[in-house]
Amino acid sequence: MICCLRSADNNSIGAGRENMATEAQSNLDGLQAEPHPNSGRRLRVWMRIALIAFNVFAIAAFISSMHESYGQDVKEAEIQSQNLSLAMDLAFTNEFDKIDLSLKTIIGILNSSGGVGAEARRTVEEQFRIHKNTLADSNHTIITDASGKSVLALGAGGESGVNIGDRDYFIELKSGRKQGLIVSPPLVSRITGETALVFARSYFDHAGKFAGVIAVHLPVSYFEKVLGGFDVGNRGALAIRSNDFELIARISPGNEKNSAEIGEKNVSLSFAKLVQEGKQRATYHALVPFDHVERIFSYRLLSIVPVYVFAGISTQDYLSEWHRAFWVDLFFLLGLLTVANASVILLYRQWHRQRLYGEALKNSHSQLAASLKQVLEQDVALIAAQDAGGLGTYKLDIPTRTFIISAHMKIILGIDDSYPNTTEGCRQLVHPDDRDAVALYFWEDVIGKGESFDWECRVVRPCDGEVIWVHGLGKLEFDPEGRPLRMNGTVQDISKRKASESRLYLSQQVFQSALEGILVTDTAGTIVEVNPAFTQITGYSYDEAVGQNPRILGAGLHDETFYRQLWQSITQKGVWEGEFTNRRKDGRVYIQKSRISAIRRGGVLNGYAALISDVTELKESQQQIEHLAYYDKLTGLANRALLADRIQQAISHDKGLLAVCYIDVDDFKPVNDEWGTDIGDRVLIEVAHRLQNVVRPGDMVARMGGDEFVVLLTARTSQQDIDAVTDRILACHAEPYLIKQFRWTLTMSVGVTIYPNDSVNDADTLIRHADQAMYEAKRNGKNRLHYYDLENDLRIREFQRQYADIVDALSSKQFRLHYQPKIDMRTGTVVGAEALIRWEHPEQGLLQPGQFLPVIESTELTLPVGEWVLHEVMQQKQRWRGSGVDMPVSVNIFALHLQRSDFVERLESILRLYPDINPEGLELEILETTSMEDLDEISVRINACKRLGVRFSLDDFGTGYSSLTYFRQLPVDLVKIDRSFVIDMLDDENDQALVDSIVGMARTLKRQVVAEGVETLEHGISLLKCGCDFAQGYGIARPMPPDKFLDWLSQWRMPDAWAKYGTTKSETQQAVS
Template sequence: MTDKYRTAVDAAAIFSETDPDGTITYVNDQFCAVSGYTKEELLGSNHRILNSGQHPQEFYDSIWSTITKGDIWKGEICNRRKDGSLYWVNSTIVPITDDATQKIVKYISIRFDVTEHQELLQALQWRASHDVLTGLPNRALLHERLGMAISAARRHHRLLALGMLDLDGFKAINDTYGHAIGDRLLVEVANRLKETLREEDTLARMGGDEFVLILNDIQLQTLPISLRRLLETLSHPYEVDGQMLEIAGSIGVTIYPNDNEDPDMLLRHADQAMYQAKQSGRNRFQIFDVPTNNEALAASLILARLEQALMRQELRLYYQPKVNLQTSEIIGFEALLRWQSPYEGLVPPLQFLPFVERNDLIVEIGEWVIDQALRQIKHWRLLGHKWSVSVNIAARHFQKPNFVERLRMLLDRYPEVPPNLLDIEIVESTAIENMEHVSHCLIACQDMGVTFSLDDFGTGYSSLSYLKRLPAQTIKIDQSFVRDILTDKEDLALSEAIIGLSKAFDREVLAEGVETRSQGKRLLELGCQLAQGYGIARPMPADQVIKWVEHYSRVPSWGGEDD
């Protein structure tokens, strides 16, 4: 690199040069300022002096494999300063070759400090997987840990106990002493339970005064002793702000693989056993009795009825508008499934979809939904409306190897419908369960023109760290954050951060669950213009949409006060 270009880079970035063996031959002042080393300490040293230990050896092998072939490498690297602290850089490494021999004579590296960005991502990632009050894993991380524990139990032929613990008498303490005392009591309970459990076990908070225990590699003979010890530890008096408080707990437990179900069903069975413990007198435990469980029979019955409902055309799509709060423009609709049962009337999805999500019937239902949505788009276009429609796709459906081919066949049925008017929504947990497959599917579908939205954003696993790897056009802020955006500073901060990150990654951002004009106004102030929710409109049958649109055009601006 000529002195002229080196001077230009020096002024704008962290810059260094190394010889072909990785020995540092030049660094600029910015490099020294960020790393904490002097030029004298760096020159002549190997670049490994900055190794943070945060990346596996395969990461560095991939870098060297790329640049030694003469190709440019780009990516983010975590380095370690002289004082031992970590910092992140967005780095571009360029091999420089000799014009005569075409051999690499040196490598130049241009870096930009992205430490603050990474720290924000990590903080948000932690929040997405932990309970802020107690620091325990939350529901999202619990599902990840439970999945790993089930896999380990299956692989090593061991028993796993999953427990649901609910505090007895906590509401009375909250009502008597206030929520501040109640929160501090929950922290003390969490700390006491953590101290009682083994290192290989997991304690998570589900919310309120409910906790979940994952007890790995248990023995049936000693499990009752362990559960009694937990209850006894829990029942010792607590001193909180000078108040002596007493509390007890009820625990419901199910044993895997004796109860050979998936994580959601295991949690449900533990919850059932916990309520049985409460009904039996509280301050005790109850182990789930698999042979007497009737839920599997009920699920089979619902599954059979849904198969008939699909054949008898009892399923319906309701449409919820998505609008631009700033311009009042209607940008599209989300298609939401309902079951018009001849016995129960209109059945909401939560009462039947969980029973089919792990059955291939969900694939048939999903394809029916896409077909109906495309049919509705076609009808609206004939009336002069170019609204897009979003459809929710279940994990089992989206992860089918032939998903892309089947979607192409459905699109081919409606050649007059532009594919970009179909938007597919997937929840973030689906996206990260099989990242490579999902990314390939998203790209293949987008090549056909179909758009994608990432739903329930920020509620599961370590989703935020995967944002840049998922080419979804729209990020939907989960309604759990929007609901208390006016009163909860943490939800407000998290919503603001998600909006900022979405814009940084050039994604559209849409808020779900907007119920009041004040919420809409606050979202506009944060920079989120797109929204949906009951404050705009409840889901409605297709034949009511046009009338609603005519009314909405006369609704006052979202900048006003609540009605």
């Protein structure tokens, strides 16, 4: 019976019997003859030695037992965490494999189609529907263009137009720093708003250039759902982290309030050290920083995706039973040692008192002493056996419903002598969930039917509240009338056994639910266990497989060398990984991926375990992807990837000349427009056939996409040999194309580059050079051949480098504005300043506009650069205004900028950003040497800007071919004489005459004039004499940064040589007024 009671225990009964035996023995000793005088001393010595030996042995046995139990519990927890991490690895790897397969399939379609066209879109959507059911948790997929803008969204919640161009994984794929599959850290999805991991791959257009990415979003909730399916106890933890330790997901059932935030990198030093040592899987002990719980962790680095999975078993969980047993056994040991030492001392004293007169009573009491001694020995042996077996004993008196229990049973139940010794007290000890069932069983089956008591249940210990499992046994005694009188029995703590059963159940569940087949054999290779996944893969049932050799799966396709290497790996490394071609029960052959490990315990081989999975469909998909990756779907020709590989092989073989001929069908678009894409596709197939007919077997014809083809000529001996083939290429299309009832004549533009004349040694560059030559052929009139020009390519590349540097300079804020003052030479007044752009180059220092502006003056980059200058000027005017300085500032604008249809609207939007700045203080300078189209429309835009208050001037007047045309048609307020005329006017009569003429025309047309290039006092005097009052130049001041401009302004004084001309307005000023 399971209970605890207040009464005398078996120890007290045993002690009484021991006293009786001792007393009888003492009486017997008194009857003996006079003892030897040294016998007592020798007895004391031997009793001390025996007592010390007993104490040492008991303590040593306690320490050894606890140490062995501790090591076993730790080992079992490590194995449990390793099994959990393996199960997590298998679960996540399976999902990631499916995601990567889906990405590769879509990339193969996009690469073969050259982008997200209508045909590719249909094929991608069809493939997505095929993979949809296997990607239920990652059903948000987008395809972007090269800028990062979504052009195709697949799955629930996706919509086109989302831009991910600023995402790190997009930038890495676009720059080429990383290739293949990239997995992002946790981030907030712009598609669904959920925190997710993004699996991404890049794809390329037919020219081999980056065309965009395909991204699959896997929400963090998926990882939490998967982790939630595993049982790690109350204080355990499961987690998954990225390669740089960012937390992706974590669960800890008993520590939700201390849960970590997604993205945090707070990992233990033990784990960081193991990763630094290069270990991809390991088990370690660590104190978790954020919840301060000590656990055993096992982690694994997934093979396909660089993320770590963690399984942690709490030390408090797996050592709880050990700690309880430690204190219980320690208290028992202390009690045992106390009783033993006290008993020896008492025995010795009693013996010493009675040895003097025991001999006299020896004969009369010998039989009684022998009987008591035998009873005592039996009781002591019984108590020792019960304690050694962890058994507590009890006696229940059924009529009074009271108990007598042993001291060890009190320890098990966690009670003391004050606890009630009644059946109701016993009932309160039983766990509430088990209480009714135990009572029903005891009173109806045991008492009611007279059966023996045998029951397992949970008990709540009053001393510490701990719940333990106990097993109770009991046997009834009956009175002469057959009524139950009393019950004697035992109680044992079985919590450790229950915990082991729970761990065993968890391992069995992992074994049974694993997606991979599991096969276990003995050392002889006989199958002893398989799981359901194995039977599903192979077709063999459990009963059919167990007892057989794994050779029943063999298809006979592997030789002895294969198996010899397999067993060599298992023998030396303990593991083998690879693939079998096996045969199912129904005879079908399949490809099996396997991992075979040796099972050892204590260094002794116990058998072998194999993880297997059917990868047949995966292999078939890979073959399809490889075909799509290397061959054009429409024509069956090689694609760009295969062509590049053949070019590299030809270069490495170095057998003669190699020619890359890039071919574009001229005016092919009307074929599709007039006849439809079906006819167009048949024309392209015929083009491919004709090209194949003009080359020899060792050459290659490839389709780059659309209407572009490449012919690779290898091992040619001369330029004439190559020319003969290119002539045939052009001539083979002279015959009209006849498709059904349609007839059409096509021509080709061909670009050719020859290696090693073109000294680059990589395939992509050779293809690009041939492509550039083809475009030159098209620009020269089509239906012709053009050979690659290396010098022109160098010029293009230098332009591209400079252009990219300027783009980077704009984004990195390397541009500066310097200001050069304009003055009225008659009054000395500063009438304005011109803003001049400079480039603070990180390597070359301060660059002048002429060193970089010509690169972009005919490109779209003029817009952001021009608007940056306008914003910077308006902001500088605000700063100067705060210092009490308010003057007009002129800005040079690009002709391409001015010719934009939205120029006025964009300028007006800039002015609205600075409402406290008067637009009349802004002057836009038009470069007179710039070529501008549609002057009437330009004039309309200038007048619209002037209505906003903005003034215009014509810069560098007199240097262009259209000076008079611009001067007459454009409604500018001011003309600036080019500095080249002003500098030389003192020495060159022609320049002096040009200056006089410009001033005269400005006076006639009532325009103000500013002379640039005033470098000396004499220049100023000469200009004043001819009627030009306004000037700027190095003779007045060089262009300065804004802070130095204010210093110069406070110190400026008009030269005395100009002052004598007075403050009277010139004829030009009067004419303008």
